[in-house]
Amino acid sequence: MHFGDDKFSGSLHLMDCCTHNSSDKKTLKSIEKLDTMDLKSKHAAPVLTDPVPINKCRLSIHSSILPYSPPAVSFSAVLYSMTPRKKPIPGKRDDVRATSWLDSMKCSSPRKKLSKAANNESPPDENDAVCCSWLLKYPSALISFEHITSYAKGKRIALFLDYDGTLSPIVNDPDSAFMSNAMRDAVRDVADYFPTAIISGRCRDKVYKFVGLTQLYYAGSHGMDIMGPVTNSVLVNDHPNCIRSTDKQGKGVNLFQPAREFIPMIDEVFRSLVENTKGIKGANVENNKFCVSVHYRLVDENNWSTIAQCVHDIIKEYPRLRLTHGRKVLEVRPVINWDKGKAVEFLLESLGLSHSDDVLPIYIGDDRTDEDAFKVLREQNRGYGILVSSVPKESNAFYSLRDPTEVMEFLKSLVRWKKTWSNREELERWQHPVSPQVDIELIAYTLLSASGLFSVATTLPLWKLLEIAMSASVLSSPTSLLQNRRCSFPIRSLPHPQHFLIKPQRFFPKTQSSTGNTSSLETGVSTELDAVSEFSEIVPDTVVFDDFDRFPPTAATVSSSLLLGICSLPDTKFKSAIETALADGECYLMEDSRVRMSCFLNKALVNVGADLTKLVPGRVSTEVDARLAYDTHGILRKVHELMRLYSEIEVPLERLLFKIPATWQGIEASRLLESEGIQTHLTSVHSFSQAAAAAQAGASVIQIFVGRVRDWARNHSGDPEVEAACRSGEDPGLALVTKAYNYIHKHGHKSKLMAAAICNKQDIFSLTGIDYIVAPLKILQSLKESIILPDEKYSFARRLSPSSSMMYNFSEEELVKWDQLSFATAIGPAAEDLLGAGLESYTKQTRRVEELFGKIWPPPNV
């Protein structure tokens, strides 16, 4: 990832507002030189390097306090009991003046504010030269928003936010640093789209109280107290300072506290600091659990040396503590190699986002301690640091924002961009041609021409054009437009009007093989089918494998409906399997006609199933009679009987699955069978409770019918799960599959997820990454015929993956250990209706098979 170009082009906006005369230019040059010198001097010093505001105090040597002492001295109780001196001794060699604390303290009260003009593109006066120069180095993240998001395209953004001065304005009383409701809403919204963590100097509990959002991750005490997600990362789990715990909602979390052994020492220092500063008016000492903050915001500047001396005298007795400077605060913290930068790395690792090029971390912070995080992102060329500051300061950040209001605006912009980008992706994937001549671009073009926006439109890419059309209320949403006039090719920039009539051919040159079928192998080009098959196993949905040659199935299901299909065709390779079943002597001898019919049915299923195991490389799933759906023991008996029959004809157990409806009794049967090593396939799953309970039961395969849930939602209301998905603009079928997938992977269940009742290509694109997709041949054919141009590959990004599942948040109710009662309470009307309808239809088919068998039995040769 190269950030350099982006930075440069981001700066161009500001060039406009900084058109200087020659004396301005000289000023800028000297400022730049000064900046470089300052950086050099900082790098030479073996001390904590904090950025300082660019004003005259930067000319003094900026040395910080104690150098990092190696943590070689073992932590001993003696250290706690050292009684610090009560009074500062002015003039002593190691006083605060000698260590330049005062310089640093004064530097934390910068005078020169960024004028609005510098950001607002009106000409600056001479005094704004410093600010202009600074803004060239750290352009506004709002002005450079497009540059930031152009890097973010196709990447997953991970957001890290500091609290004080970033999400809440700086106030005199640290206990009153409340965050506005508007900011809370912005953070909540942004966390819905991107994994978001707060990394604060405050103790974790306190910052959580201020923010109050459960969907975030929190790191307190400058990253020394991290509550992160339960993760698969060995690096995190095996870390000696990481323990498994639960959060306030009882959800499993990882707690990482690398400075735990310092708590007694910090408490002791806190008490001494409170005691020793109580005579200093305005001083305020805050215990942040793994560090202590000594606030001097309300202390008269004449007394700053007194408070500094006081802190100095206390911590010099504790070689394993060090001091850093914040905004009118002296921070006392353990000398350990851990800071906000390390916390960012730790959280990225915990979230499964650290080894991927498609992740863009963004860190927003205002304080010196945030520089450690900016540095990590900059040095590892990983993401963007954004400094919140209304004064020019040297920083490792890439961009700047002036204050929390701008931070809020930036967060909102990210959400807006993400929504637009998702819409755009949606547009780009919609590829069912209706009429090649009428397509989305033509419609958008016409709409904009009619509304007088045409001249703007000609130079813009289509997605931008649609955005304008939407904001100008010419168009309510691209989706609404597409529902009537669907797009015939992936959208790119607006073509010249004369191209309108030839677009489909231009964008989708069809490569035909001699047989008339497109084959990626023959042509050397890749198709959409190749792209989705990279992430998911695509199972052709055929009834009697009539298209075996074109789409060889990888797995199969033997069911009543397959038996009916075989019986209805004049000649299929499976017919003899049924005839053999009906001629079976064991069944023939049974007197009770119902028992006899059940025997024939079992034999027919098993004979056809055995034939299928010879044809497909994967597993064959055998349907269990739907009439047993509410009878756990009945299901167990049936499965054992089918297994016995399979083993008689030597079909290995590992090639078999048993397909059971996901009623509570079916799920229980699955649990018991799986514990015996028998693989089950739970079907008719239409709600999260079914999927989660099935995963907890250890079902090998869980099958969700995407289209059925969607159809139910079109015609009914009143299901909370369906309505929640619709409210957030999601398709309820796809949302259910996504949630189930994330649940299975986030919580380490072994189940594989299968999406069935796929209605169009968009369904497949939205679910790439899921284990199995059962798709109709018509859709597969269309995928196979669609060539992907090299620059369109990004459109086929994997949507579901174990690492992205780590970011998915589940509510407390969803994370229960499911039992019959909670299952019955949670299952909504959609799943109830669909399960009922499914069972009814399976039962009907089984009865039809029995009727048919009754008619043809005994066959002529028996």
Ligand SMILES: O=P(O)(O)OC[C@H]1O[C@H](O[C@H]2O[C@H](CO)[C@@H](O)[C@H](O)[C@H]2O)[C@H](O)[C@@H](O)[C@@H]1O
């Ligand atoms: O990492 P942060 O979340 O930015 O926390 C750093 C310190 O922030 C708080 O102090 C600062 O904000 C106060 C309230 O606005 C203000 O009065 C004080 O002058 C600032 O330094 C917090 O009180 C400290 O504990 C944090 O370490």
